[in-house]
Amino acid sequence: MPKLTIDGNEIEVEAGYSVLQACEAAGIEVPRFCYHERLSISGNCRMCLVEMERAPKLIASCSMPVGDGMVIHTKTDKVVEARASVMEFLLINHPLDCPICDQGGECDLQDQAVAYGLGTSRFTEHKRSVQDKGDYGPIVKTEMTRCIHCTRCIRFTHQVTGTAELGGIGRGDHMEVSTYVGKAINSELSGNLVDLCPVGALTSKPFAFSARSWELKPTESIDVFDAVGSNIRIDTRGGEVMRILPRLNEDVNGEWIGDKTRYAMDGLKRQRLDKPYVRRDGKLVPVSWDEAFNTIADKLKGMDGKKIGAIAGDQADCESMIVLKDLMASLGSTNVDCRQDGSKVDAGVRAGYTFNSTIAGIDEADAILLIGTNLRWEAPVVNARIRERYYRGGLKVAVIGEALDLSYPYEHLGTSPGDFKKITGGKDDFSKTLKAAKKPMVIVGAGALARADGADVLGGVRKIAESRGMVKEGWNGFNVLHTAASRVGGLDLGVVPGNNGKDVQGILEGAASGDIEAVYLLGADEIDTAKLDKTFVIYQGSHGDAGAACADVVLPGTAYTEKSGTYVNTEGRVQRGLRAAFPRGEAKEDWAIIRALSDALGKSLPYSSLGDVRNRMSEVNPIFNDYDGLQAAEWSDFGGTGEPSSEALVSPIENYYMTDPISRVSQTMAECTEAFINPEQQKTGTNG
């Protein structure tokens, strides 16, 4: 490892570090604009200049690799003067419209101008102004006069999203960052451009002119729009959620989040359930909590537990699920299920329903087989991780399922489980690639397991994993990618049918046939509610969606931003989000509603605080003791042994921007659908 001296202190860093990284390791701040940890080095802003002994000129520390015996100075007059000059140059064409710029307060240019700039300008000529050409779509707002040409956004669209929309058009003083043809940025990760931009050139359109960064109160939380469990920061002002930003977690989302995670939050203000309702004469009328509970108690008391079913939705937190399960048990019902899509995953074997290799494991994988998943829509940050891995070289990808644009090239092996034979047969090229790979990986999508023959598909994938050496000492490449944030947590807590219990399909069919007389929906909206016509339906949730429409009693619950909740992501990582805002109107935290209802039913559950509920979770499954931790699951038999049908595998998501009650009512998501999904569907649908 090379040793170098920085500002008189000797430091030893890993070979391959840049001087800038070494300075950071030594705790010395080096200003920069174009350098970004996750993008290639471009070295064009010149802000990171430092002095290196025996070099004739200052060096750009971001692009100079460390060498043994280097002597670096970062605080000499020469460096200070150079930084001031670079700042002066950058500000020549910058409009200095900070008072009306949304970046104000969290702007790298502003901060560094204060810290390293001259404070005055000698420039008396006309400043250049840039006309905004075209519209980048509903998410990114442009003000290209503010651009300092760091090219981070260009590198992002080429390297991370792979959509390659942005480029540097023209040259010299006329250089402009643009799409040239004026198209929108069609990527599920486009919101990250706003974070990347060190100035106010790219800002958030939905957030435009709504708040200043210093007015916001940040709360750490976990995203629930997919099963990745991206770490997020919820910024609130006066109890209102103003925006959502990613939080750095190298093991999960890095520092990216998908656009739905970031922008669906305006759906939190619409169609909210803010008081209890009871259906009277076919109409839902607002009532008090007591009335609502009494209505439920009148109906359920004396009812045979076998005639009651409960379904937990995709965004339910673990706390409310365990309390619901316990309530159902106290009523004598084993008809509980957290798999509202009808997934056939087996709750008995944890390795059979988690992303065993971990998301960070993608960085080490050298061959990946994707089965029945549209990664770009089901988990955009995981897809970006695969692309990043592909970009480094030495990764081969193959797909069984829909042939979609995943932003990296892959071999298309087939469309249905019938094509599994190509892999297990061992004759196909990719089959050999997997066998030869050091860390091969298979990722099976939630849609593939939610089919009627889902168990057999799962069994088939297990066979692939076992026969291709994916499960071995120190590496388990068998991965299930869920789409529901609640799924793994629900399976870990055993929120699945108990002895003789009915699963989601059983409950729905029972409801249609009359075997089930009451159904409790915990935020479950993506089910066939037509089958619940004859049944007494209790809907607990945050939004007036399909579930509430068919309900007889509506209990206003909370959205993920309004409660402290535990979620287990697709890897099996237990994570906890904190409450950022208060529940709407008379709404209450979900676990507390079920706890209060248990009193009304005369089956009081022994939980008086969130802590009690969490103790109960740990009791049911000890993994809940270990927050943020990840435990390797033991490999054993799971899945069906039958031959899956040769029906084509399809992703469960038809529209990335609208998958759940929150995003379905979000204005921004509606605009994105209009801009990106509808034109595509018209193109492939009516025009062939």
Added chain:
Amino acid sequence: MSGVSQTVEQPESFVFTDETMAKAKEVLAKYPEDRKESAVMPLLDLAQRQHNGWLPIAAMDYVAGICEMAPIKVYEVASFYTMYNRTPVGENHVQICTNISCWLKGSDKIVDAAKEVLGVGFGQTTEDNKFTLSEVECLGACVNAPMMQINDDFYEDLDSSSTKAIFEALKKGEQPKTGPQGDRVGCQPAGGLTSLKEQANA
């Protein structure tokens, strides 16, 4: 000028003719199979020559397809180099150098003469679509300054009258003398050689 000009009518599609395609294949053959991007500049030139001296978006997209690169990367290249025209040009693309050497040697007069004869300013095309006038940076013929380039030919050692004569000839459809307009040979000193007059004895 960095964006797509709103006033230019862009053709719907563009494809190489068989003749151009044959040339394109020769170019592509010079680079390895997985380095097709390297051929982008000569292919853009071929496209421009085929399409009356300018590159519509369709042509850039077509070249991007052949070179297997993102269209935006082709737009970057085409907008970086002044030799690629992204708006239509007349039959004769007149590019007058006004960089330091030519300027010192009187390029202002050449510009005036051109504007006078052609009746258009920089960036404009004559009504009969015969001439487009452009101001360019150094074209590398400083020794014979001032100079201009018309399509592929250099015209050097210009003065006001020789410039006008060139335009008049082109208007009549004649091919004027290219290179130095005086009696200078190539880029030898004006007025004949001053040294190295004889072949040295080997």
